[in-house]
Structure formats: C-alpha cells, structure tokens
Amino acid sequence: xxxxxxxxxxxxxxxxxxxxxxxxxxxxxxxxxxxxxxxxxxxxxxxxxxxxxxxxxxxxxxxxxxxxxxxxxxxxxxxxxxxxxxxxxxxxxxxxxxxxxxxxxxxxxxxxxxxxxxxxxxxxxxxxxxxxxxxxxxxxxxxxxxxxxxxxxxxxxxxxxxxxxxxxxxxxxxxxxxxxxxxxxxxxxxxxxxxxxxxxxxxxxxxxxxxxxxxxxxxxxxxxxxxxxxxxxxxxxxxxxxxxxxxxxxx
Amino acid sequence: xxxxxxxxxxxxxxxxxxxxxxxxxxxxxxxxxxxxxxxxxxxxxxxxxxxxxxxxxxxxxxxxxxxxxxxxxxxxxxxxxxxxxxxxxxxxxxxxxxxxxxxxxxxxxxxxxxxxxxxxxxxxxxxxxxxxxxxxxxxxxxxxxxxxxxxxxxxxxxxxxxxxxxxxxxxxxxxxxxxxxxxxxxxxxxxxxxxxxxxxxxxxxxxxxxxxxxxxxxxxxxxxxxxxxxxxxxxxxxxxxxxxxxxxxxxxxxxxxxxxxxxxxxxxxxxxxxxxxxxxxxxxxxxxxxxxxxxxxxxxxxxxxxxxxxxxxxxxxxxxxxxxxxxxxxxxxxxxxxxxxxxxxxxxxxxxxxxxxxxxxxxxxxxxxxxxxxxxxxxxxxxxxxxxxxxxxxxxxxxxxxxxxxxxxxxxxxxxxxxxxxxxxxxxxxxxxxxxxxxxxxxxxxxxxxxxxxxxxxxxxxxxxxxxxxxxxxxxxxxxx
Numbered sequence: 238x239x240x241x242x243x244x245x246x247x248x249x250x251x252x253x254x255x256x257x258x259x260x261x262x263x264x265x266x267x268x269x270x271x272x273x274x275x276x277x278x279x280x281x282x283x284x285x286x287x288x289x290x291x292x293x294x295x296x297x298x299x300x301x302x303x304x305x306x307x308x309x310x311x312x313x314x315x316x317x318x319x320x321x322x323x324x325x326x327x328x329x330x331x332x333x334x335x336x337x338x339x340x341x342x343x344x345x346x347x348x349x350x351x352x353x354x355x356x357x358x359x360x361x362x363x364x365x366x367x368x369x370x371x372x373x374x375x376x377x378x379x380x381x382x383x384x385x386x387x388x389x390x391x392x393x394x395x396x397x398x399x400x401x402x403x404x405x406x407x408x409x410x411x412x413x414x415x416x417x418x419x420x421x422x423x424x425x426x427x428x429x430x431x432x433x434x435x436x437x438x439x440x441x442x443x444x445x446x447x448x449x450x451x452x453x454x455x456x457x458x459x460x461x462x463x464x465x466x467x468x469x470x471x472x473x474x475x476x477x478x479x480x481x482x483x484x485x486x487x488x
Numbered sequence: 489x490x491x492x493x494x495x496x497x498x499x500x501x502x503x504x505x506x507x508x509x510x511x512x513x514x515x516x517x518x519x520x521x522x523x524x525x526x527x528x529x530x531x532x533x534x535x536x537x538x539x540x541x542x543x544x545x546x547x548x549x550x551x552x553x554x555x556x557x558x559x560x561x562x563x564x565x566x567x568x569x570x571x572x573x574x575x576x577x578x579x580x581x582x583x584x585x586x587x588x589x590x591x592x593x594x595x596x597x598x599x600x601x602x603x604x605x606x607x608x609x610x611x612x613x614x615x616x617x618x619x620x621x622x623x624x625x626x627x628x629x630x631x632x633x634x635x636x637x638x639x640x641x642x643x644x645x646x647x648x649x650x651x652x653x654x655x656x657x658x659x660x661x662x663x664x665x666x667x668x669x670x671x672x673x674x675x676x677x678x679x680x681x682x683x684x685x686x687x688x689x690x691x692x693x694x695x696x697x698x699x700x701x702x703x704x705x706x707x708x709x710x711x712x713x714x715x716x717x718x719x720x721x722x723x724x725x726x727x728x729x730x731x732x733x734x735x736x737x738x739x740x741x742x743x744x745x746x747x748x749x750x751x752x753x754x755x756x757x758x759x760x761x762x763x764x765x766x767x768x769x770x771x772x773x774x775x776x777x778x779x780x781x782x783x784x785x786x787x788x789x790x791x792x793x794x795x796x797x798x799x800x801x802x803x804x805x806x807x808x809x810x811x812x813x814x815x816x817x818x819x820x821x822x823x824x825x826x827x828x829x830x831x832x833x834x835x836x837x838x839x840x841x842x843x844x845x846x847x848x849x850x851x852x853x854x855x856x857x858x859x860x861x862x863x864x865x866x867x868x869x870x871x872x873x874x875x876x877x878x879x880x881x882x883x884x885x886x887x888x889x890x891x892x893x894x895x896x897x898x899x900x901x902x903x904x905x906x907x908x909x910x911x912x913x914x915x916x917x918x919x920x921x922x923x924x925x926x927x928x929x930x931x932x933x934x935x936x937x938x939x940x941x942x943x944x945x946x947x948x949x950x951x952x953x954x955x956x957x958x959x960x961x962x963x964x965x966x967x968x969x
Contacts, residue, residue, distance in 0.1 A: 240788075241578035244734060247792035248559040251801075283553055287546055287746055294539070316762075373724070373777035381690050398760045410777040411723045415716060433760075434745045443741050446706045448572075448772050449723070452764035457716040459678060460756070461631035461647060463518075463654045464525045467678040470630055471685065472716020472762070 291434035305396040305429035306480045312399030316455030317468065318476040320399070322426070328479050329359035332421065335477070336364055336386065341419065343367050344386040349408045352390050352423055369410050380416050387413035387473075388421045393428035394480075395436050395452070401478065402436060403451040411449050420453075420473040426482045502851045505826040515651060519823050522650045526814040529757025530865070546746040548869040551805035554738040558795065561704040561737045562786065568707030572769030574782040582612035585787050589614060589696070589729055592783055593623050596727055598693035602685075604711070604718035605629040606698030607645055607808065608731045608787055611830045611843065614696075625696075626688050628717040630681050637664050643824030645831060646755045646810040651823055685717070695721035695779065699732035700751065700807070702784075703741035709784070710744050711765040712751060714758075719765050728770070728779035734786050735795075735804035747807055750867035754809035790842035790896070797893040799878060803838050805868040810835075812862035812872060818855050827852060834862035838875045841882075846897030850883035927957045 300308075306322055313320035323331055333356065336344065346366040347353035357366045367384060389409045391401040401422050405411040414420045430436035433452070437443075442450075457472030468474050509515055534540040554561060566576040579585035585608075593601065601618060603609065603625055615625040615636070627636040631648035635641060637660055642648030649657070654672045661680055662670040668680055689695075697718055701710040709730055711718050722728045738744060752758045771778035794803045813819045813833030824832035829840040829849065837852035853876045856862075862872040885891070886907070887899030916926040934953040941950050956964075 239578065240580040240584055243580050244578055244786070244788045244792060245559045245562070247788075248562075248734075248795055251792075251796040283549055284740070284742060286549065287742065290542055290546055290746070369776060371776065374726070377690050377724070381686060400760060405775075405778075407774040407776060410775065411719070412777045415719050415723065433748070434742075437742055437745060443705060446708050446741070446766065446768040448767070448769045448775065449778060450766040450768070451719065452760070452766070454760050454762050456762070457714070458762055459630045459715045461629070461634065461649055461715075462657055462674045462677055463652070464522060464647075464650075465654070465674040467674050469682060470678055470715035470717070471628065471682060471689075471720055 287434070288438075291432060295431045295435065299431055299435070302426040302429060303482060305431065306426040306482055308396040309394050309399055309424070309426075309429055309478075309480055312397065313455065313476075313478050314399075316399045316476075317458075318399065318455040318478055320478040320480060322480045322482050325481060325483065328423070328481055329355040332356060332477075332479055333359040333361060333364070336421070337361055339419070339475075341385045343384045344388055344421070345369050345380075345384055345413050345417065346388045347408050350390055353388065356388060369413060373410065373412060380412060384417045386419035386421055387415075387417040388423070389414045391422050391424040391428070393430060393436060393440065394424040394478075395431075395433055396429045397432040398454055399478075400433070400452050400454045402440075403453055404447050405449050405451065406447065411451070414451065414453060415472055418469065418473055419475045419477065420456075421477045421479070422453075423479045423481060426480055429480075502826065502828060502855070505828060506822045506855070509822040509826045514653075515823055516821060518651050518653060519820055522644075522647070523814055523820040526647075526757070526810075530754055530811060530814070531757075533753035533757050533759065543746055543750055544867055544869055547750045547807070547867050548805065550738055550743045550747055551807070551868045554743070555735065555795070555801060555804055557739060558734070558737070561739055562734060564704040565702055565707060565737050565784075566786075568704065569769070569782075569784060572707055573772075574707075574769055574784060577783060577785045578788075579785055580788045582787075582789055585612045585731065585785050585789070586614055586617040588785055589731070590618060590621055590623070592727065592729060592781075593618065593694060596693060596781075598727070599623060600688070600692045601625045601694045601696050602688045602692035602721050602725065603627050603629075603632070604695065604697035604721035605632055605648075605713065606696065606731055607642075607830060608698055608733055609696060610642065611789060612731075612787065614731075626685070626692075628685050628688065628721060629713075630678065630715060630717075633681055633685065634660065637661075641825070641830070643832065644810060644813060645808055645835075651825065689717075689720045689724045692721075692725045694727045694729060695723070695725035696729045696731070697722050699730050699736055699784075701744045701747060702732060702737045703744060704737050704739055706741045707768055708741055709767045710748070711767065712748065712761050712763075713765065714756075714762040716763060719763055722765060722767060723778055726779055727781040727783070728767075729783045729785065730767070731785040731787060734788055734791055735806075747868075751807050751809050754811040754865070754867045790844070793893075793896060794839075794842040797895075800838075800842075800875060800893075800895075802870050803842070803875060805870050806835055806839070807868055808835075809867055811865040811867065815861040815865045817857065817859060817861070822855075827855075834872045834876070835870075838870075838872060838879060841879055841895060841897065846879070846883050846895055846900040848897075850879075850897065850900040853877075853879040853883065927959070931955060931957055931960070 310320045343365045346356050392404040393402040456468050456476045457470045458468050459470040460466050577588045618625050627633045634649040643651040658670050658672045661668045699709045700712040752761050770782040771780050794800045812835050816834050819833040829836050831839050840849040856876050858873050860873050882895045883901040885899050916922050930953040937952045939950050
C-alpha cells in the first residue's frame with residue numbers, strides 16, 4: 238500500500254463528519270443527508286460571502302484610474318518604493334534621466350515590447366541595455382554580478398497596497414524583477430485594481446494561471462534581526478514604479 | 489547567550505528548559521521586547537474590529553470547507569499540478585519525506601540545496617538527513633540562516649532568530665563568516681548575509697521551499713515572504729522541491745484572498761508582504777528561467793490523527809501566523825526553545841502531540857493558564873484553549889481505555905494514585921452522608937494534612953483545611969444551608 242493510499246484512506250475513514258458540527262454544537266441525532274445538504278448550501282455561499290466582504294469595503298462604482306493612480310503611488314511610497322506618475326510620451330526620458338542620476342550602468346530591457354523599445358531609445362550612451370535573450374543558465378553569473386537594474390511592465394497593479402502584478406514570461410523572465418538590485422516597473426493607471434480581490438476576479442485568475450505570478454510590493458525587506466527593518470535582503474534593494482497616466486504632463 | 493543547540497533534544501525536558509529560560513534575563517528581555525513589538529504591529533492592522541471579526545469568520549469557513557473535502561482536494565491538487573508538468577509525492581512519515589527528497593537529489597546528481605523558509609522541512613529534520621548523505625543544505629531566510637550558523641533551531645515559526653540580539657548576531661557573523669568585522673549595524677549585517685548567500689543561489693542544484701497555501705482548482709502554490717530568498721530558491725535552481733503539510737490545500741484560488749490578508753496582518757502586522765509568489769508549474773517551453781522540474785511533497789506526519797477526531801481536527805485550520813505565540817504569556821516568558829518542538833507556543837502544544845505522540849509532548853498542554861488570548865487572536869478561530877484541555881484529558885486517560893479515536897501516547901501522564909484521589913473526591917461530593925463524614929474528618933483532623941503535596945508544594949505553601957467548614961460557620965450564625 239502506497240503512502241498516498243494510506244493517507245487518503247485515513248482521511249476518508251474520518252468522514253463524513255462535517256467540521257461545522259464541531260464548532261456550532263453538534264446534534265448527533267441529525268440525519269446524515271440533512272447534514273450533507275446543509276454543507277452544500279454553505280459551500281455555495283462561501284464565494285458569495287467572500288465577495289460580499291470585499292465588495293462592502295470598496296467604493297461602488299470603482300474610482301476612476303487617476304484616483305487609483307494616486308492611491309497606488311501613496312501605497313508604494315508607504316512600502317518604501319519610489320513611485321511617480323508620468324504621461325505616455327514623457328516617461329522614457331524621465332526614467333532614463335533618473336537611472337543615469339542613480340548611476341545605473343547595465344539594465345535588462347526587453348526588445349519585444351513597445352515600452353522596452355521606447356526605454357532603449359531613451360537611455361543615454363553610458364547606460365547599456367541588456368537583452369535577456371538566452372536561458373538563465375547561460376549567463377547566470379553575469380546577471381547576478383554585473384547587472385544593476387531590471388525593467389518590467391507589470392500586468393496590472395493593486396492600488397490599496399501598492400502591489401505590482403507581475404506575470405513573467407519568455408519576454409520578461411522571472412529573474413528580471415528579482416536579481417538586479419534595482420527593479421524598475423511600469424504600470425498603466427488603466428490596469429489598476431482597487432484590491433487583491435478585485436484583481437483576481439477582473440483578471441479571472443481561476444481560469445488559468447501562468448507558471449509564475451508574482452505580487453510584489455516595494456523592495457525586498459527583512460526584520461529578522463531584532464525586529465529592525467532593513468531593505469535589500471535578497472531581492473531588489475530599490476523599487477521604482479512609473480505609473481503611466483493617459484493625461485499628459487500630470488504629475 | 490545560554491541557548492544551547494537544540495538538535496534532537498527530546499521535548500520531555502520541557503520543565504528543565506523552562507526553568508533555565510526563566511533564569512536567563514538576557515533571553516527574557518529579547519522575548520519581552522519582541523512580543524510587545526509584534527503585538528503592536530498586529531494591532532495596528534486591525535483597527536476596525538468589525539472587519540477583523542468578519543474576516544476571521546471567513547478564514548474559519550474557508551479552512552473548514554477545505555478540511556471537510558480534504559481527500560478530494562488533495563487528489564485534485566495532484567491532478568492539476570501533474571497536468572502542468574509537476575510531480576507530486578506523498579509521504580506518511582518524516583522518513584518517507586526525507587527519502588523522497590534525497591532520491592530526487594540523487595537522481596539529479598545534486599550536491600547543493602538552497603532553502604527558502606519551510607517549517608515542514610524543520611519538522612522532518614531534512615537538513616540533518618541530507619547533510620549525513622553528502623548533500624549540503626543552506627538556509628537562505630535571514631533568520632533561518634542565523635540559527636543555522638549558530639547550530640540552533642528556530643525559536644519562532646515566523647521570526648526564527650527572535651531570541652537573538654543584534655550583538656549576538658554581530659558576534660556570530662564575525663566568528664563564522666570570513667572577513668567579517670563585528671558590527672551591530674543591522675543594515676550592514678543584512679548586507680553581509682545577502683552577499684554571503686548570493687553565490688549559493690547561483691550554485692545550488694536544488695531550491696527547496698515550504699508552501700503557505702495551495703489552491704486545488706488552479707494547482708497553485710502560494711508562497712508568502714518579504715526577503716526574496718523564497719523567489720530566488722524557487723526560480724534560480726534547475727529543480728524546485730516544495731514541501732507542505734497535507735492540510736494546507738484549499739478548494740479555490742479565490743479562497744486564499746481572505747487567508748492571505750489574515751496571515752500577513754496577524755503574523756507581522758503587514759497589509760501584504762513584499763512578495764506573494766504564486767507557482768503553478770515548472771518552466772514552460774520558451775521560458776528562459778524558472779525551474780525545469782517542480783516537485784511537491786505532501787506530508788502527513790500525524791496530521792491524519794488530528795483529522796480523525798472532529799474536535800481535534802480544528803488544529804489543522806492553522807495558517808501558521810504565530811499570533812498565538814506572540815500573545816501567549818507563557819511563550820513570552822520561556823521562549824520557543826524551551827518547548828523542544830518544531831512548533832512552539834500554543835499552536836505547538838496542540839499540534840506536536842499528533843506529530844510526536846503524547847509520550848514526549850504531554851507537558852506542553854499544561855504550559856498554559858488557559859487565559860484564552862491565543863484563541864482570541866487566532867485568525868481562523870481555532871478553539872486553542874478547548875483543545876489544550878482536551879489534550880490534557882487524553883494525556884491523563886487510562887492508557888487501556890478504549891476510545892473512538894485513540895491518540896498516540898494516550899495516558900502518557902496517567903497516574904493511578906491521582907486517579908484514586910479524584911475518584912475518592914467525586915465519591916465524597918456525590919453523596920451527602922459521605923461528604924459530611926469527609927468534612928468532619930478533614931476539619932477535625934487537619935493537623936494530619938500532609939506537608940508534601942506533590943506538585944502543589946513545589947512552589948506554594950501546603951494546603952491545610954480550615955478548623956471549621958463554611959457550612960458549620962453558617963449554621964453557627966443561624967443561616968443553615
């Protein structure tokens with residue numbers, strides 16, 4: 238008998254006890270089918286209860302993107318990220334200037350997305366854009382040792398907590414937002430959700446997940462030494478987020 | 489620092505270690521400060537009590553729903569993950585789990601494992617098992633790294649090095665990491681840890697992690713962390729092995745939303761942690777990084793014993809936030825190492841007997857004043873005080889008594905003498921005639937009360953009956969009962 242069979246057999250032997258009986262004061266005389274029916278009714282209600290809980294704590298209708306953008310920025314700053322709003326056409330030059338001022342020399346930028354190409358066109362000569370165009374193992378040491386920054390376009394954002402929803406793929410591999418000491422993310426205000434619950438439902442995560450989905454909020458941190466907060470534990474020490482709003486020039 | 493290495497220390501020595509911890513002012517100061525800090529952080533997240541109570545209701549409902557369907561959900565999780573290209577393994581015992589993981593390492597010729605935080609791997613003593621077979625294991629969570637360097641075990645499930653001061657860690661790093669000068673500057677200490685561990689991520693053949701939640705519907709492993717070492721461990725090495733207790737699965741991905749909120753706010757007082765790392769399969773064709781192999785080890789190790797009993801099953805609702813420890817007056821004074829178990833504090837007292845048997849853990853349930861703080865803060869409403877009382881009952885039950893769901897080590901604290909005293913006591917109180925005789929004898933013969941009253945007189949003066957009973961005194965005042 239395999240471990241799998243032994244474990245499942247033990248679990249099945251313990252049924253059909255319903256856990257609610259233990260909590261709510263059991264009625265041992267209750268018919269089993271009545272209990273099963275009640276369990277079904279509760280199940281149907283579980284998602285509805287979760288939805289109602291989070292919906293009751295959000296505005297209805299949802300706030301417009303510029304309000305969400307302001308919240309996103311404030312939440313990111315509270316999480317010790319640097320965040321700013323920028324217009325569609327102004328962000329590449331602004332970002333390039335900030336990177337130059339911060340002393341960035343090598344930055345991973347893709348060549349496949351419009352945003353990647355815009356940033357590549359905007360960086361000055363002393364910043365080298367690096368393409369992630371081969372498997373990690375072919376340049377692991379180089380990525381860990383020589384790259385200062387990684388640029389990614391977030392799938393969306395969560396305004397309540399300043400969270401970036403990152404869906405790494407062949408164009409934007411997982412390590413771009415993880416290994417370099419500076420992570421630069423671009424997120425469109427139009428993609429912002431009020432909270433995690435809204436993001437999951439609007440993007441229908443339950444219909445299929447990528448191999449890796451990362452919800453990142455600010456730079457890497459730890460309080461493992463005497464409850465003292467320190468940044469750059471293992472992931473990026475600095476996180477910059479450009480929130481692209483449609484309105485030109487609005488800061 | 490007086491905390492000694494905890495490897496393979498039997499939990500039976502709980503009393504001796506508690507005594508030693510209480511006599512260590514340095515340790516008590518560390519825990520006092522840390523507990524106050526964590527309580528404040530949690531409180532700052534739950535300003536709206538109505539929201540908290542409703543969220544706790546949801547958390548409890550999600551976990552109970554999952555436990556009610558546990559066998560089916562485990563099979564569903566296995567099916568969805570397998571379809572995504574992962575391999576799912578089942579381990580009934582720590583030995584089986586260790587052998588599975590070692591087998592994967594051997595098959596890949598792996599010599600180096602880098603670890604994200606995993607209490608399940610602590611539970612099975614994985615590091616020791618692999619090291620003995622020539623596979624090096626390096627902990628990469630800062631707190632875990634610190635306790636590994638010190639040759640200790642975690643003293644808290646969320647903050648493993650909570651018993652250490654920055655000075656302790658400064659000395660530890662100076663002594664163990666070549667070229668490191670002593671400092672108490674936390675930023676510099678963390679940067680030292682970062683640089684030391686960075687190469688380990690590059691060199692590791694296998695990354696090993698725990699799992700905070702698993703969703704059966706999408707086959708998603710949901711990992712919660714702040715440092716990024718979990719992401720590195722699950723991303724950079726070619727093979728990722730995740731290990732989780734069988735109780736961690738929930739039915740749907742959307743069910744994790746309230747649990748994640750409860751976990752981070754209860755554990756560290758954060759609205760979210762820096763990373764929620766959601767893994768639903770190994771690297772796909774065309775992807776340039778991420779592990780090529782993903783393994784999930786499902787660990788029983790006594791959980792099915794708790795599951796068998798309707799009341800004790802609530803133990804498995806736990807999401808490992810540590811709030812019960814942070815609010816426990818006993819844990820705050822003796823610290824995590826005194827328990828001698830992987831999971832200390834109130835959750836450890838109710839979980840460890842299923843993992844290890846009552847023979848070595850029966851004392852843990854008695855290390856509680858039943859003040860109820862643990863139950864009040866539990867984000868998934870586990871009735872911890874009730875379960876502590878239940879485990880005391882099981883520990884004192886006649887070992888030969890036949891019950892529906894016998895626990896491993898039933899009757900570990902059973903004493904025939906004590907049982908006789910209680911039988912006499914209940915007999916005397918159940919019969920008026922016998923009670924009157926007992927009362928008369930106890931008050932008139934009070935001088936014969938023993939001076940040594942076992943556990944009671946270890947810390948207190950002996951009990952002595954009053955010269956006259958309350959009933960006698962009332963009768964003397966003309967107020968017969």
